[in-house]
Amino acid sequence: xxxxxxxxxxxxxxxxxxxxxxxxxxxxxxxxxxxxxxxxxxxxxxxxxxxxxxxxxxxxxxxxxxxxxxxxxxxxxxxxxxxxxxxxxxxxxxxxxxxxxxxxxxxxxxxxxxxxxxxxxxxxxxxxxxxxxxxxxxxxxxxxxxxxxxxxxxxxxxxxxxxxxxxxxxxxxxxxxxxxxxxxxxxxxxxxxxxxxxxxxxxxxxxxxxxxxxxxxxxxxxxxxxxxxxxxxxxxxxxxxxxxxxxxxxxxxxxxxxxxxxxxxxxxxxxxxxxxxxxxxxxxxxxxxxxxxxxxx
Amino acid sequence: xxxxxxxxxxxxxxxxxxxxxxxxxxxxxxxxxxxxxxxxxxxxxxxxxxxxxxxxxxxxxxxxxxxxxxxxxxxxxxxxxxxxxxxxxxxxxxxxxxxxxxxxxxxxxxxxxxxxxxxxxxxxxxxxxxxxxxxxxxxxxxxxxxxxxxxxxxxxxxxxxxxxxxxxxxxxxxxxxxxxxxxxxxxxxxxxxxxxxxxxxxxxxxxxxxxxxxxxxxxxxxxxxxxxxxxxxxxxxxxxxxxxxxxxx
Numbered sequence: 055x056x057x058x059x060x061x062x063x064x065x066x067x068x069x070x071x072x073x074x075x076x077x078x079x080x081x082x083x084x085x086x087x088x089x090x091x092x093x094x095x096x097x098x099x100x101x102x103x104x105x106x107x108x109x110x111x112x113x114x115x116x117x118x119x120x121x122x123x124x125x126x127x128x129x130x131x132x133x134x135x136x137x138x139x140x141x142x143x144x145x146x147x148x149x150x151x152x153x154x155x156x157x158x159x160x161x162x163x164x165x166x167x168x169x170x171x172x173x174x175x176x177x178x179x180x181x182x183x184x185x186x187x188x189x190x191x192x193x194x195x196x197x198x199x200x201x202x203x204x205x206x207x208x209x210x211x212x213x214x215x216x217x218x219x220x221x222x223x224x225x226x227x228x229x230x231x232x233x234x235x236x237x238x239x240x241x242x243x244x245x246x247x248x249x250x251x252x253x254x255x256x257x258x259x260x261x262x263x264x265x266x267x268x269x270x271x272x273x274x275x276x277x278x279x280x281x282x283x284x285x286x287x288x289x290x291x292x293x294x295x296x297x298x299x300x301x302x303x304x305x306x307x308x309x310x311x312x313x314x315x316x317x318x319x320x321x322x323x324x325x326x327x328x329x330x331x332x333x334x335x336x337x338x339x340x341x342x343x344x345x346x347x348x349x350x351x
Numbered sequence: 352x353x354x355x356x357x358x359x360x361x362x363x364x365x366x367x368x369x370x371x372x373x374x375x376x377x378x379x380x381x382x383x384x385x386x387x388x389x390x391x392x393x394x395x396x397x398x399x400x401x402x403x404x405x406x407x408x409x410x411x412x413x414x415x416x417x418x419x420x421x422x423x424x425x426x427x428x429x430x431x432x433x434x435x436x437x438x439x440x441x442x443x444x445x446x447x448x449x450x451x452x453x454x455x456x457x458x459x460x461x462x463x464x465x466x467x468x469x470x471x472x473x474x475x476x477x478x479x480x481x482x483x484x485x486x487x488x489x490x491x492x493x494x495x496x497x498x499x500x501x502x503x504x505x506x507x508x509x510x511x512x513x514x515x516x517x518x519x520x521x522x523x524x525x526x527x528x529x530x531x532x533x534x535x536x537x538x539x540x541x542x543x544x545x546x547x548x549x550x551x552x553x554x555x556x557x558x559x560x561x562x563x564x565x566x567x568x569x570x571x572x573x574x575x576x577x578x579x580x581x582x583x584x585x586x587x588x589x590x591x592x593x594x595x596x597x598x599x600x
Binding site for chain 2: 254255257258259260261262263264265266268348351
């Protein structure tokens with residue numbers, strides 16, 4: 055390792071050399087946030103796409119009149135039976151009144167109030183795998199047994215959410231791309247500065263028979279080590295921030311935001327960022343040096 | 352092209368001209384050959400183009416016209432990639448030393464070996480030996496800024512000879528040292544020469560040129576003449592008798 059980092063050129067002591075790790079740290083920090091955002095959106099989109107294609111909710115309005123309660127129960131029962139006989143429906147299950155009361159409690163308060171209101175009943179429907187039921191026809195048949203029944207197709211609003219999330223994911227990838235470009239530009243600039251400062255030394259190495267590859271290696275190794283150092287710093291900084299965001303998301307009640315904590319594999323991908331930044335810097339430095347050296351005889 | 356009938360030719364210049372940018376030619380129609388194992392002084396007034404001529408020899412620039420052959424390879428038109436192996440067969444003492452200030456004397460001298468991929472064990476065996484020989488045994492780990500002018504020069508010379516070059520080119524290698532040390536360094540070059548190294552030394556030190564009876568490449572106003580060893584005169588201030596030249600041109 056010491057041999058690997060031994061340098062015949064004083065590249066270690068430049069201002070640019072000291073500056074580079076800090077800049078790379080900021081870049082890796084930003085890339086970390088963007089990448090974890092993109093990966094969370096990935097799993098979110100996965101789940102949403104599955105939900106959107108697989109489930110429906112049927113709403114059965116409450117009956118009015120003398121036997122409202124019994125009548126409503128009958129309508130729900132008939133609707134469930136009808137749904138269960140449909141080949142394209144895998145399961146149909148009425149949401150129990152207690153569960154409905156629970157869901158409405160934040161808005162309506164105690165369950166007694168609910169008893170006095172014509173709250174519609176809900177039936178959770180799972181569509182058979184691969185099936186694409188004709189919803190208009192299904193609604194017609196449902197209304198024959200349960201007047202006023204409606205199908206709440208998640209697909210419409212989920213499609214909009216999915217489009218939004220896809221836009222955000224694209225944005226996150228664009229940020230990652232920009233961060234990579236900015237890192238490369240910084241390394242090019244730092245390397246050019248170092249080349250200008252060390253030009254007399256480079257000429258000596260050149261004249262005693264060093265190949266372009268040998269000289270480029272001096273800069274490339276340095277760039278790798280400095281960028282790796284900065285990358286580890288940036289990653290260390292982003293760890294607590296990501297954990298904090300995860301905590302804040304978990305605290306949100308009511309499932310407004312689905313669980314978007316990162317999995318083990320995704321953390322491993324983030325761990326790859328510092329070495330990736332190192333390799334990117336190394337390749338950029340090598341290319342810059344070799345292009346500059348071709349101007350010497 | 353004429354072939355050497357006996358002995359190999361280390362350097363051959365044919366009608367070489369050099370100009371910087373669109374300026375006048377600083378070297379005009381330079382033609383000469385150096386046999387392998389020869390020893391030459393390069394003399395001439397300041398500004399005559401000695402350093403320019405040496406820079407062509409150690410492959411720092413290409414001539415504007417003409418042909419330069421080094422170890423029987425045409426270098427004036429050679430591809431860039433072909434030059435580093437040729438440069439490793441040279442030893443160069445630059446006028447202003449050009450040591451790397453952040454490296455110790457030992458690491459500076461070791462550079463040509465490291466560049467050539469020599470094993471560290473060999474480096475640590477040969478480099479201290481040579482540094483001790485040039486009188487820097489106690490300064491191996493000193494960095495150039497802490498060394499005197501003469502010490503730096505000896506580091507530069509050690510760096511030039513560490514890889515036993517086939518051609519040694521030195522630009523005023525005795526400019527910063529006292530006469531005793533100058534003599535000692537010239538003896539080092541002479542020893543290398545006896546081992547087969549072709550040597551070209553640019554110098555203003557007439558005393559040395561007279562003392563070591565080697566032929567001269569004399570450069571004046573951009574033109575080169577090959578002259579015989581300088582005649583000994585009574586006015587030589589250094590040492591007593593002449594030292595016979597070991598090289599033939």
